[in-house]
Amino acid sequence: MNKAKFITFEGVDGAGKSTHLAWFVEVLRKSGKKVLVTREPGGTPMGECLREILLNQSMHAEAEALLMFAARLEHIEQVIKPALQLGTWVVSDRFSDASFAYQGGGRGVKVAKLEQLECWVHENFQPDLTLLFDIPVEVARQRLSKNITLDRFEQEEGTFFEKVRQAYLERFKNHSDRFVLIDASQTPEKVKENLEKTVLCHPIFKER
Numbered sequence: 001m002n003k004a005k006f007i008t009f010e011g012v013d014g015a016g017k018s019t020h021l022a023w024f025v026e027v028l029r030k031s032g033k034k035v036l037v038t039r040e041p042g043g044t045p046m047g048e049c050l051r052e053i054l055l056n057q058s059m060h061a062e063a064e065a066l067l068m069f070a071a072r073l074e075h076i077e078q079v080i081k082p083a084l085q086l087g088t089w090v091v092s093d094r095f096s097d098a099s100f101a102y103q104g105g106g107r108g109v110k111v112a113k114l115e116q117l118e119c120w121v122h123e124n125f126q127p128d129l130t131l132l133f134d135i136p137v138e139v140a141r142q143r144l145s146k147n148i149t150l151d152r153f154e155q156e157e158g159t160f161f162e163k164v165r166q167a168y169l170e171r172f173k174n175h176s177d178r179f180v181l182i183d184a185s186q187t188p189e190k191v192k193e194n195l196e197k198t199v200l201c202h203p204i205f206k207e208r
Contacts, residue, residue, distance in 0.1 A: 004084045005204050008095040010168060012161050013154045014140030015184040018093055018135070020191060025091050027200070029148030036083045039093040041068055043075040055151035061107035068099050068119040076122055095127060097171050102153065106160045106169025109165050128204050131195075133184035137161045 009017040009024075021037070028035045041051040050071040054064060072095070083090050098120050103109045137158050142155055172179045180199055184191060200206075 004087045004089050005043070005128040006080060006084060006090045006092070007129045007207065008092045008097065009131050009133070010094060010097045011182075011184060012101075012135065012137065012140050012164050014143040015133035016143070016188065017131070017133040017184070018199070019188065020182075020195060021091060021093055022196060023192060024131075024199075025145070028089060028091070028194070034166070035090045036079070036088050036090050037093075038075070038079055038090065038158045040075060040095055040098065040100050041071045041078075042080050043092070044071070046074050047071040051148045055153065058152065061103060062113070065099060065103040065108065065109050065114060067116065068103065069096075069121050072096065072099075073121045074127065081125075092127075095130075097130060097132075097168065097175075100171050101164045101167040105163040105165075105170075106156070109139040126175075127178060129199075129202060130175075130179045131182055131199065132168055132179055133191075134165070134169065135184040137165055205208050 011017045025035050025037055027137045040047070042045050042048045043053050050067050054067055054071075059067075078092050080092070099117075100111065100114055104114050140161060141158055144150065172181055180202065182191060182194060182198075184193070
């Protein structure tokens with residue numbers, strides 16, 4: 001039996017990762033895997049309360065980072081690790097890479113501080129696979145413009161998202177062993193095709 005894996009979906013708002021996450025999970029389940037779907041911030045009762053605050057209330061950038069990691073610690077200990085130990089694959093909409101992108105790249109929190117938090121909260125624990133949905137900022141913002149309501153992150157200016165995108169790409173460059181880069185500017189059908197070709201051939205799906 002394959003060992004349960006932890007897979008994360010990342011990308012700027014408007015990249016379409018959430019849409020493809022649902023399809024990806026269905027593929028995993030059809031292959032016989034038990035899968036838990038979760039998200040960040042959120043995933044636990046405390047995390048969901050913090051999500052409401054983080055997405056809607058303005059705050060200092062470092063306070064934002066601290067709250068993200070506080071929610072993450074609870075998420076890991078109460079949801080992610082217990083599920084993996086039971087043999088359940090975990091697929092999360094965002095994880096720590098998002099903090100390096102949004103609080104680091106977007107907000108300007110020093111990477112060294114985020115690395116300290118990452119080490120404190122989940123030292124020696126990382127996703128087995130991270131799917132990074134990359135898209136030009138102007139395309140992402142065009143997609144977001146179709147939404148009726150936007151949270152305070154989605155309402156940020158294009159320069160913010162460009163910084164987020166570049167931070168994600170830097171993260172990809174520095175941790176390429178666990179990342180797969182997905183061109184999210186293509187049609188949904190093409191993205192799914194590339195996901196199926198690229199990701200389902202990844203070594204973690206073949207481990208015994």
